[in-house]
Amino acid sequence: MTKLLHRPLKAFAIYALVILAVSIPVYAWVVDYIWVNELDENNWLTLEHTKEKLVKQHFEAEELKLVNRLWGQVQPGIAISPAPQKQVFQDSIYEVIRPNEYDLDDGEDRFRGLKSYIELNGKPYFITIETNLEESDETFMAITLVTAGFLLILVLGFMVLNRRISKSSWQPFYQTLLNLRAFDLSRSKGLELEDTNILEFQELNESLQKLVERNLVVYQQQKAFTENASHELQTPIALLKSKLDLLLQEKDISSEISEIINGIEAPLSRLSRINKNLLLLAKVENQQFEQQEDIDIKSAMKFCISLFEDYAENEEISIHNDIQESYTIQANPFLLETLLNNLFSNAIRHNVENGSIILKLENGTLYVYNSGEFVLNEDSLFKRFSSSTSNKVSSGLGLAIVSEVAKQYGWQVYYAFEKGHHIFSVNFWNSDFLPN
Amino acid sequence: MKILIIEDEQELAKDMMKFLASEQYLCEWAFDFEEAMDKISAYEYDCILLDLMLPGGDGLSILNELKELNKQDGVIIISAKNSIEDKVKGLKLGADDYLAKPFHQAELAARIESLIRRKHFNSSNIIHHNEIEIDLQAKTVKVQNQFVNITKKEFQLLLFFVGNKNRVLSKSALAEHLSGDFADMFDNHDFVYAHVKNLKRKLKEAGYGDYIKTIYGTGYKWEQ
Structure with a gap:
């Protein structure tokens, strides 16, 4: 994964590299061309001047030799030498590489020369004018160095600019990202995004806000539906229950009928439990339990045990309550009671014959151990209606409620399986955020 | 002993009346808020069974009214809401007990009996x-x-x-x-x-x- 802004930077850098690389031979050629042209012109001017002066001076052949010798000593760029015969000779331009003792780099130099023909005192002569010219590979090297320097400056500039631009203009984007990360459908009232003057981000923010609003509405409807549905179910369930109570009072009920009635009681109470749990979940999600009190886990657990110890005893499950010290937390008493009851009743229901339950409270973490045979699937354990065991009758919502209640207070719930024991732990101290 | 059942669900009210009839209780039934208000201001009851969600008004206002009329009727809230807030509010407003729906009729009967005993024989326990x-x-x-x-x-x-x-x-x-x-x-x-x-x-x-x-x-x- 690369950051979005690194992509254009890379592309720009490569583009700049290519363009500058191509520019190096072009510049070298242009500079060389200008050089050569200027030198040729200069050579020609010098030649014309020299010719004119020579013609005006009317030098003898001997004198010309002397002049040439003097030139050779003082001004080696120009030379005059007798031509073998009279001829028609056009000015010619040549280039030659010659050793140069003054050149310390490679001992060679490029010369641009102009050779011309002149007749002095009726005798034919050649005049050559040579000027030292920067070698083209040296020009090339210099341009390459300069260009590389510019490339470096350019890329560094890109990076600095990129960072600045990303900081200032992408800031709204990162702010939006931050808000989105913190957004939680179940506890938020909406997505608050700051206005920005960058069109794309403003559009993004507006679209996100609309999306979230729509989702919130759907979510609220869904929550309201669950709450309303289970609420509506309460009355018929209550009626069924009361009708059964009345039916039981009838005289002369045969034992067959009373067994059937008895058989209705169990599924009815299960139905009632599921319904109550659904309602409870909806209410917990809606944060309808605002009132908080100081509650001591130790005594709350004690009360919970007193409620259910009969059931444990009936299944011949032994309870070892190793909770020694009090630990006080802030919570809604009903929610905490619900959490503890669900954990504890689970420990009874999903136990084995002659099994045991161990309760511990260490450093603000409550541990509920109960005998078991297999590791449970942790992924689905806390989800609704994802019964991990098929043979036990449960509402399928107990642990979902535990996890939802814990979520409300920022407590951590963990599951582990060790040495034939399921271990559920609730970490009460790590409540780093409070419900709003 | 007179009992007033304030409950909008007719079938449930009938069941309660039937179940309680075997005792020495005389049961009356109020269907909605208005009827309930009429009855409580006109008569005295030993026990009132009060559903909080009524057509025409909130059951909690009936508790307020009882308080204002300075009535001593015992009140048991029977509610499908099963919300702790309502329970606390109701008990603060003078209700004596709270029973969440669905309940066993026997539980209700036991609560009524216990309430009446407390109200009438508070000297002797x-x-x-x-x-x-x-x-x-x-x-x-x-x-x-x-x-x-x-x-x-x-x-x-x-x-x-x-x-x-x-x-x-x-x-x-x-x-x-x-x-x-x-x-x-x-x-x-x-x-x-x-x-x-x-x-x-x-x-x-x-x-x-x-x-x-x-x-x-x-x-x-x-x-x-």
Whole structure:
């Protein structure tokens, strides 16, 4: 994964590299061309001047030799030498590489020369004018160095600019990202995004806000539906229950009928439990339990045990309550009671014959151990209606409620399986955020 | 004893009236808020069963009205809402008890009986029943003036039976009475057998009549 802004930077850098690389031979050629042209012109001017002066001076052949010798000593760029015969000779331009003792780099130099023909005192002569010219590979090297320097400056500039631009203009984007990360459908009232003057981000923010609003509405409807549905179910369930109570009072009920009635009681109470749990979940999600009190886990657990110890005893499950010290937390008493009851009743229901339950409270973490045979699937354990065991009758919502209640207070719930024991732990101290 | 049932669900109100009719109770029924307000201002009741969600108004306003009229009627809130806030609010406004729907009729009957006893016999906290004497304050039981050593749960069961004489009580009703609202977390309520068996044995040993009958496959009945 690369950051979005690194992509254009890379592309720009490569583009700049290519363009500058191509520019190096072009510049070298242009500079060389200008050089050569200027030198040729200069050579020609010098030649014309020299010719004119020579013609005006009317030098003898001997004198010309002397002049040439003097030139050779003082001004080696120009030379005059007798031509073998009279001829028609056009000015010619040549280039030659010659050793140069003054050149310390490679001992060679490029010369641009102009050779011309002149007749002095009726005798034919050649005049050559040579000027030292920067070698083209040296020009090339210099341009390459300069260009590389510019490339470096350019890329560094890109990076600095990129960072600045990303900081200032992408800031709204990162702010939006931050808000989105913190957004939680179940506890938020909406997505608050700051206005920005960058069109794309403003559009993004507006679209996100609309999306979230729509989702919130759907979510609220869904929550309201669950709450309303289970609420509506309460009355018929209550009626069924009361009708059964009345039916039981009838005289002369045969034992067959009373067994059937008895058989209705169990599924009815299960139905009632599921319904109550659904309602409870909806209410917990809606944060309808605002009132908080100081509650001591130790005594709350004690009360919970007193409620259910009969059931444990009936299944011949032994309870070892190793909770020694009090630990006080802030919570809604009903929610905490619900959490503890669900954990504890689970420990009874999903136990084995002659099994045991161990309760511990260490450093603000409550541990509920109960005998078991297999590791449970942790992924689905806390989800609704994802019964991990098929043979036990449960509402399928107990642990979902535990996890939802814990979520409300920022407590951590963990599951582990060790040495034939399921271990559920609730970490009460790590409540780093409070419900709003 | 007069009882007013304020409940918009007709069938449920009828069931309650039917179940309670066997006692010395005279039941009246108010369907909505208006009717309930008329009745409470016109008559005195020993116990009012109040549903909080009524057509025409909030049940909690009825509690307010009772308070303003300075009425001494006992009130049991029966609500499908089962919300702690409502419960706390209701009890603060002067309700005596709170029962969440769905409930066992026997539970309601026991609560009514207990409420009426508190209201009418608050000087004496002792129930006499043939040769048995139940001290509600001290939570002790005497048979022929001899203390019977019974557990807290057996005591609760005994009171439940006494409040539901001649009625068949299912195991689940007994279990719910003992474990409260969370009893339906379990399907098996067999532990009730053990408690009832012990209670029967202890009372019998102390010389009390064998009033608790086992109804096969269903539960128990206090016959008298």
